[in-house]
Amino acid sequence: MQAQCEGTDQPSGRTAVEARLQELITEVDGLIDAVRAEESRVAAEISRVAPNHRDGAVNLVHYAELRQHDIRTVQGGLASIGATRLSTAEPAVLARLQAARNVLSAYNGEPLKYTDVEVRDAFALADDILEDHATELLGYSSEETHSRIMVTLPTEAGEDLDLVRGFVAAGMELARINCAHDGPEVWKRMIDHVHTAAAEYGRDIKVAMDLAGPKVRTGRIAPGPAVGRARVTRQDTGRVLTPAKIWLTPDDAPDISIPADLPGRPTLPLRVEREWLEALAPGDEISFHDNRDAKRKFVVTRQENGGVLAEGQRNAYITNSTLLESDYTKTRVSGVPPTEQRLRLQRGDTLLLTDDPAPATPAPGRTPRISCTLPEAVRAIEVGQRVLFDDGSIAGRAVEKRSDGEYTVVELRIDYAGPNGTNLAAYKGINLPETVLPLPSLTEEDIAAFRFVAEHGDIANISFIRDTDDVAFVLDTLEEIAAESADPERVRRLGIVLKIETIPAYENLCPVLLAGMRHPNLGIMIARGDLAVELGFDRMAEVPRLIAQMAEAAHVPVITATQVLESLAKSGLPTRAEITDAAYALRSEAVMLNKGPHITDAIRILHTLSTKLGRSQRKNRQMLRQIGSWMPEND
Structure with a gap:
């Protein structure tokens, strides 16, 4: 064996390292040439973006081209010599590649290829541009945070100023109105309440309004029989916990609201003759045979605002032909609505x-x-x-x-x-994730709402974006609204947020962003709910991150939406998983919370998380602050 080895050419360790360095130099040079070539190829598209987006458009094109290459071996080679892994190259792709090339030059004992001016401060400048764009679109964030909290306003926010005050006190930094609900009068009251509460707290809170876009839905289903159910709740042992309840009101009067403090299953509203109803008193028994011919007995427990509450210990199925009897007098039930069939x-x-x-x-x-x-x-x-x-x-x-x-x-x-x-x-x-729909991104109802947003709101969130034609239609419509407006410059400064919620929007993300960047005040929203439906849940571990990275490369602010702290907002208790999810969402420039009875608690907790993480992360980069928990105790 020794004889066979003698005289063969065995490269020294040094020679192998030099060969690998040269391979890395060639690969990095190739990437630099590729991103520059792509910039030249799409120079016409870049030239059409707004001046404040010029740097971002160039970097976006560089990043999109970089992600067309599998650079994992390059990353490994760079990491092996302690250089950048290019894993956080989004803010300044070319500068990061040039910095990597300079490191390789230094290791190879040759002069640096790129000057200090070309590489220095590129990341800091990119961060400043993104923050300027985020501030223009979304408003200022807290000094200790990078992300803003957007809160979806319920209908009650149009009537209850104190509710909105509570949101602002808890940490709301942006308000969202869904134009698929309510209408212009309610929207205007919501906006007025936001401005009033913000002024009281010495803050400026912008209002974003969602335009729903065309909604594809199932059609009507014929109603089922008019049968209502009054039901008890039971322990596992069968013992009744809460009774079945019926709410009786006069058949010649307007609907009288059911009392809001009733526990258990929903109360069944029924209409009966006024004279029969007015003869009832607490403690009276009401008997009847229900729709299954089962005999039932309910007892009057409350009279309130012209209505009567009666409770029973058994479930009852009641129709509009059911006869109720009390003190030997009878009345026939009415007002039972048809059941909803599925x-x-x-x-x-x-x-x-x-x-x-x-x-x-x-x-x-x-x-x-x-x-x-x-x-x-x-x-x-x-x-x-x-x-x-x-x-x-x-x-x-x-x-x-x-x-x-x-x-x-x-x-x-x-x-x-x-x-x-x-x-x-x-x-x-x-x-319909695989179907090309011949529909515009804005319906006539959306355009009417768009006009309202342009006059009263700060941001229009645009749904159903699929490609550059959709973006062009939105921007052309905005310009038409501006031309008709008494304040056209206000309209032209309106924030436009493109919701990325369809497969085509994700697949066309780079051209969609370039088309959107013709508007100076631009952002995107990652609508994770619709994306999950279209792409499948198995893709959701990766796709939102990829979208956010592309937007960061474009220096375009991101809003992360859908189900952030949803369990907390609805039930009052967060899950462990959603706290982790919220922490990841806070890498975005804004995080959207949806409605729920405990939304104020959700705002408060998200604000606390944002404050803590604001000192520890910047987008995908970890900021190595001092960890007090790990400090040795002082002697």
Whole structure:
């Protein structure tokens, strides 16, 4: 063996290192050439962005090109000599590559290729540009935080100034109004309350307003029989915890609200003859046979505001033909609404989706059929494409498309539902992640709301963005509104936030951002809920991070949305996982909280998290502050 080895060329360790250095130099030079070439190729698109976005547009193009290459071996090689791994190159791609090249030059014993001017301060400048854009769009953040807290206002915020004061006191820094709900009068009162509360706390809080875009939903389902249920709640042992309750009001009077302090299952409202009702008193018994011919007895427990509450110890099914009896006098019930019917779907079932607006009529043994609120969507679906319902709780694939007279029918094979089936109700969302919809990004209702936002709000959040044509339509519409406005410059300064919530928007992210950067006051929102439905939950560990990185490269501020501290807002108790999720979301320039009875607590906790993390992280970079918990005790 020794003889075989003698005389062979075995490169020394030094020679191998030099060879690897030269390989790295060649690879890094190639990346620098590639990003510069891409900048030249799309120079026309870059030239159209607003002046304040010029640096960001160039860096965005560099970053998008960098991510077209698999540079993991380059990263490993750079790390092995203690150089940058390029893992946080987003703020200044070219400068980071040039810095890496200079390190390689130094190791290789050759003059530095790039000057100090080309490399120095590039990251700090990029951070300053992004912060300036975030401040212009979203307002100032706290001195100790990088992220702002956006709070979705409930309808009550239009009537209750103290509610809004509570949000501001807890840490709200941006207010959000969803234009899919309420209307201009309520929106205006909400905005006035935000401005009043902000002024009282010496703050300036901007108002963002969501434009819903075209909504594809299931159509009507024929109502079921008019049967109401009054139900008890029981312990596991069967003992009644809360009684069944009926709320009786006169049939010739306006609806009288059910008392809000009643525990247990919902109270069933019923209408009865006034004379019979007025003869009742607390302690009186009301007896009847319910719809199953079961005899039931309820006892009057309260009289309030013209209504009567009666409670029973058994469940009761009541219809508009039920006769109530008290003290040998009877009255017939009215006012029981029809039940809401649903389609029950299981894996393997067939569902017919149609543009026929006739209501669905559920029937055992019949293939379920349901319409769509946007006929164009049904006509656009092609065989093989995915169709998802109700936030992805039901999903299927088109297996056939046919005409049924003047209507189109798409036959779907359901391949995803709950283990025991899932109910599909009327007016639930439909997602078509693989279908090209021939619809504009703004409906006529959206454009009317857009005009309101341009006059009264600070930011318009734009839904249903798919490509550069959608962005151009939004910006052209904004310019039309400006041309008709008494204050056109205010309109042109309006913040525009593009919601990234569809597969096309994600796949076209770089050109979408470049198109949006023609507007000087731009941001994006990562709408994680819709993205999860369209992409699948398995992609959500990666996709929001990739979107945020692309936006950081463009120096465009990001709002992270959907289900941040949702359990806390709804139940008053956070989960461990959502605290971690909130911490990650706070890497964005703003985090959106949705509505809930405990939203003020959620604002307060998110503000605390933001303050703590503001000293420890900047986007994806860890800031190595001193950790007091690890300090040795003083002697």
